[in-house]
Amino acid sequence: MIITRPIYVYELRDKEHMPPKIKVSKHSLALFASAAIVVAAMSVSLALTKSSDTIVSGSTLEKNFDHVILISVDGLRPEAILPPLVQHHPALQQLAQGAWTAQARCDPDISITLPNHVDMITGRLVAGEHGHGWSDNKDPPSRTMGGTLHLKPGHYISSVFDVAHDAGLQTALVVGKWKFVLFEQSYGEDAGGPDDVAPNYGKDKIDCFVCAPKSMEQAQQLSAFIQSASDRKKKTFTFLHLALPDFVGHASGWDLSEGSAYRQALLGIDAALGAILSKINDSPNLKGRVAIVLTADHGGGVPLISHRDPEAPVNFTIPFVVWCGVNQTPVDLYTINTTSRHCPAANERFTANQLPPIRNADAGNACLMLLGLPAIPGSVVNARQDLVISVPAQK
Ligand SMILES: [Zn+2]
Secondary structure, eight states: OOOOOOOOOOOOOOSSOOOOOOOOOGGGGGGOTTOOOOOOOBBOOOOOOSOSSOEEETTEEEOOOSEEEEEEETTOOGGGGSTTGGGGOHHHHHHTTSEEEEEEEOOSSOOSHHHHHHHHHHTOOSSSTTOOOOOOOSOOOOGGGTOSTTTTTTSOOOOHHHHHHHTTOEEEEEESSGGGHHHHHHHSTTTSOOOOSSSOOOSOOOSEEEEOSOHHHHHHHHHHHHHHHHHTTOOEEEEEEEOHHHHHHHHHOSOOSTTOHHHHHHHHHHHHHHHHHHHHHHOTTTTTTEEEEEEOSOOOOSSTTOOOOTTOHHHHEEEEEEEOSSSOOOEEGGGGOTTTOOOOOTTOSSOSSSSOOOBGGGHHHHHHHHTTOOOOTTOOTTTTOOOOOOOOOOO
16 A cells, blocks of 8 residues: 655635645555544634624624634543643643633533534534434545435535635634545535525535644644635634544543643643644734634543443533633633523533533534624524623723
């Protein structure tokens, strides 16, 4: 087998100039036995009522963001953003200057990777009348063999990529596991939906797809994509998936003791996140214009080196962080969402309250809200974009 180094892409597409999309071949991943994936950070800074153009934060009217990054850190336990561990994680510490909770929940029925990421980008849960129905966690079959999100439901499942791309934003998917090719197959030029909103930006909703194993390389790719778009006066929505904590968790356990492999993995993803934050904070064109939403697909540790049991608190408890860059007031997300969300007890998978917990599935529509864009068609989680994500800026 010939193994070639992955070719990364950060050229951008617009209507006038459409460079060919280069994708990393699956074989290339064999080069990297210890792939690292970092998950997402999304930053958001406003709170909102659903509106096509404005975002209302608390009592103040604020701007939308030009760039929103959804970061999913695969297998990230919430302790990473809590004392005492957070003291070792300067980037997570910075992100936690926004609105956040360590008591968010993954999908109520399933605590594995791919279905939970489908939740994030579609604003749907796996099960139920409006569920997306994708419960598989393996590399998907090819597009023509059923490897799209649309085939099983029998209708098109819209995503955050549809809304962002149809609005003229540049979009990128930067991941650490090949199984995410499911998104490229579902929203690429062959299976993506028509753009009914003029101007027509086409069916290929993901401008840039990168599968790379190392967190820092991913961070650099992502930063370059956003900077390049910004230089061209383009707005962006990007999705970053960081895989390292999950890889390490499966190999050595979700061990939080000092010096463990998992703790080392957390340091690695924090460094990658720090590189992204530095890029944002050091760029006059990006500072104050980028929001990050960071969450996880699941935690981990039950059974021992897995996270398959959806009833285990260490598996279903995840962080959810919204960072807006400047002048944020650190705040617990639940305390500013008492009318729409209810914080479950630490060991509760569901809340007995009629209000839902904050879930990773809230992320897609939260990102769109930060961009000043409407919710994902057909979504059910945060479909009213009513997840408040900030308090008025400090004077
Ligand atoms: Zn896993």
